[in-house]
Amino acid sequence: MKLRSIELALPDPAGAAAFMTHIWGMAPAEVRGDTHYLRGSGPFPYLVAFEKADDEFVRSTTFACTAEELSGLRQRIADAGWPARPTRSEDPGEGEGILVELPEGEILRFLVGAEDVEPIAGRDLPVKLTHVVFNSADAEASGHAVEDVLGFRVSDRTKGMVFVRCNDSHHSTAFARAGFSSLNHIAFEMTDIDAVMRGIGRLRDSKLAPAWGPGRHGPGANVYAYYIAPFGPVIEFSTAVEKVPDDYRVGAPKDWIWPPNRIDQWGISDKDFEGLRVAEERFRFRRDWDAAPIGN
Incomplete structure (x- = not known):
């Protein structure tokens, strides 16, 4: 299993993306509607998503996993009674899996079948x-x-x-x-x-x-x-x-x-x-x- 990305909602996604690309040092991936996706040099299609919303909050934190890992997660999450639902990603890389809410409200997303992209050069890009x-x-x-x-x-x-x-x-x-x-x-x-x-x-x-x-x-x-x-x-x-x-x-x-x-x-x-x-x-x-x- 691998940590893949985090999805944030905030009022000014374009401004956040501008800071992270021009100053912090990320690369733009895609813009879909009002959501800006930023990537690093590695194979993940994006690392951070900034979605337009009236308030600031964490939409989800996403992990890439195998079908076997996802099957085990489904069983244990259902047994624990944690709020969850099936999901199909509409973000770059796609994939499908589950969303789950942890006991203190953290929202994690576990995906299988998400596609990687070709790495890109850039010694100061995050990997x-x-x-x-x-x-x-x-x-x-x-x-x-x-x-x-x-x-x-x-x-x-x-x-x-x-x-x-x-x-x-x-x-x-x-x-x-x-x-x-x-x-x-x-x-x-x-x-x-x-x-x-x-x-x-x-x-x-x-x-x-x-x-x-x-x-x-x-x-x-x-x-x-x-x-x-x-x-x-x-x-x-x-x-x-x-x-x-x-x-x-x-x-x-x-x-x-x-x-x-x-x-x-x-x-x-x-x-x-x-x-x-x-x-x-x-x-x-x-x-x-x-x-x-x-x-x-």
Whole structure:
């Protein structure tokens, strides 16, 4: 299974797309009606969709899976009684599968048969999404729920997050211990550390400074630089997320304690705690569809 894309609704999709292509460094994919699709250099048809709406919210987060994986998901989701429905994608790449609402309102979409596209050149394009992190009122319960029902696996627990994987990448999502439910941030996988640093320089040219970073995380060991996008959400340059084996030992908060005045491995990054907190509360979740039988 692979994390593929995130679909956001907001009042000015064209403005968001302009920032992400001209400054952040993505490539345009398609425009369908009022929805702008942006891609990276990899084979996914798009990584981010911006849909026009009166309000800001997360429409869905999409995973590409196999028919066998989808069959197992259908059975476990039906058994759990989570709201879900069959879906056929009208986005680039198409595909069909299911939409499901998690206990705290997150909407995930699982698709089979979605078509890939030819990779494109661009050393400063993101390759793919590396993770989408959600704020959670009860991160522990969310971690257990996606393990039991979605078949994901918890990789690490810290005092701030529960990190969860759907393949051998340390985390494709995580649940932050925030006390509320919303989008925490979207992370874009860059080719290497130089691409991350060039991205920081490119945003500096536009008078934009990181809200956190650059630095190197503990869990996942990825290099990072976080920004608060002008259109609202927190977005991250990331690279070199750790690959973990099936028998990876799940870390506990006591395993991830930094020395005083440090918040990452390198110990050089500052963090705009208040600015990030405000941005992390903006994009909530909304289910505007009715549940329907999904089969098994």
